Amino acid sequence: MWLTQMVEKITIIKKEIMEKYEKLKALIENASSDVEKTASGNKAAGVRVRKMLQEVIAECKELRKEISGLKK
Secondary structure (H helix, E strand, O other): OHHHHHHHHHHHHHHHHHHHHHHHHHHHHHOHHHHHHHHOOOHHHHHHHHHHHHHHHHHHHHHHHHHHHHHO
């Protein structure tokens, strides 16, 4: 019984990890045009890129917690 519950919990955690990873990829992919604009000197695009990078940092921290939780 407890083994089944543990397997279900691990399955849910793995799904959450993949969802967070996909969100992280999407954030980075969506910023590519703003990164190019920033390289061309567009200051507003630079602000958007910095904001996106803060979101990436937060997502990375969450993803790291989820992955670390698998060890326990």
